Amino acid sequence: MKLLFLILLFVNSNNVFSQRLKIRIYSENNIKSFVFAPSEGTYNLQCDTNIIVTLNKDEIINIVQNNDSFEIKSLKQSFGKFKSVQLIGKDNFNNFKIKCTNPNNSLRIYNDDLLLNLSNNSLLLINDVELDNYIAGVVECEGGPKANIEYFKTQAIICRTYALENLSRHITEGYYLCDNVHCQVYRGNSKNKDIYNAATLTSGLVIVDSTLRLINAAFHSNCGGQTISSEDVWLTNKSYLKSVKDSFCINKRNAKWEKTIPFETWKQYLQSNGFHLNNDTDIYNFEQTFRKTYYKINNDSIPLRKIRLDLSLKSTFFNVKVLNNNVILKGRGYGHAVGLCQEGAMEMAKLNYSYKDIIKFYYKNTFIVNLRTLEQFKVN
Numbered sequence: 001m002k003l004l005f006l007i008l009l010f011v012n013s014n015n016v017f018s019q020r021l022k023i024r025i026y027s028e029n030n031i032k033s034f035v036f037a038p039s040e041g042t043y044n045l046q047c048d049t050n051i052i053v054t055l056n057k058d059e060i061i062n063i064v065q066n067n068d069s070f071e072i073k074s075l076k077q078s079f080g081k082f083k084s085v086q087l088i089g090k091d092n093f094n095n096f097k098i099k100c101t102n103p104n105n106s107l108r109i110y111n112d113d114l115l116l117n118l119s120n121n122s123l124l125l126i127n128d129v130e131l132d133n134y135i136a137g138v139v140e141c142e143g144g145p146k147a148n149i150e151y152f153k154t155q156a157i158i159c160r161t162y163a164l165e166n167l168s169r170h171i172t173e174g175y176y177l178c179d180n181v182h183c184q185v186y187r188g189n190s191k192n193k194d195i196y197n198a199a200t201l202t203s204g205l206v207i208v209d210s211t212l213r214l215i216n217a218a219f220h221s222n223c224g225g226q227t228i229s230s231e232d233v234w235l236t237n238k239s240y241l242k243s244v245k246d247s248f249c250i251n252k253r254n255a256k257w258e259k260t261i262p263f264e265t266w267k268q269y270l271q272s273n274g275f276h277l278n279n280d281t282d283i284y285n286f287e288q289t290f291r292k293t294y295y296k297i298n299n300d301s302i303p304l305r306k307i308r309l310d311l312s313l314k315s316t317f318f319n320v321k322v323l324n325n326n327v328i329l330k331g332r333g334y335g336h337a338v339g340l341c342q343e344g345a346m347e348m349a350k351l352n353y354s355y356k357d358i359i360k361f362y363y364k365n366t367f368i369v370n371l372r373t374l375e376q377f378k379v380n
């Protein structure tokens, strides 16, 4: 039964079979023109099903959107206008440089192929990329460049699980995922050998729950010593996103924060949220030894997640103390605190815990499975 389900999962995601993803790049920009050049390997410029030219390393072409078509030129010649354009790598290992010229953007390097589409008269740049090349690029953006390889493996499995769970997010727009925080941040290939190795060494591994569904692999920077159950933040109850006490992150960079707010501002904020207040300043003091969900004064309360959002606080794990004419918020952690704590995971990796230990510590009752090796789907 379990195996059957996994086979269905595997076959349904036919893009997993091919191990390629279509990722929209520069999705925050309305690109009108850019230059392209192979960085490693050669590329065929395919326009409207014909191969127009083969580009060697550093041979530059300029592509400009002109109403409903693309105008393509090299330094020597004009190739004409086309409706459909693809830049397809011909070798085992291909990557290309791209620099947007309108609007201007810094140069980036991507693995594999580039497809151009038009949607509502705006240019879509789509990187048709091997799954693990994409994962390495995402880990570099989402995980930070300096850490132990076991941490990068953990982050690679999380980013792969997240990507495969969200493949249908942009499917009606002609691609799977965008390249900003809406999906996962992706700014091109990884230049870090450890990250690249972590992605390939964990190739195919994803996290599933006890019903063998891909998990919502939520993560955050630092939990401050205790993660939060998902239902206390997003109102969705997940068996694997349960609060855990975490001593690994408490001395790390994002473990503590402090914010001072004028007492009157704090009072007005609470009144605007329906609080009935008097002049006794003691009633404002509030302590969280363990995480709480609400800030309460007598019969009035407000969700801590609302305070965090309204006042742009780093976390909901804070104490409140009135001092003279101010309110001091002393906080712990950074982020929503659901799922894996990145700074805790980095510390665990440094202490020689394996990626399996780390994943099972933060995501309870989960399994790490290999989508490609179905008969050995459970990694112990």
Ligand SMILES: [Zn+2]
Binding pocket: 169, 170, 177, 178, 179, 180, 182, 183, 184
């Ligand atoms: Zn997106």
Ligand SMILES: [Zn+2]
Binding pocket: 222, 223, 224, 225, 226, 246, 248, 249, 250, 341, 343, 344
């Ligand atoms: Zn933590």
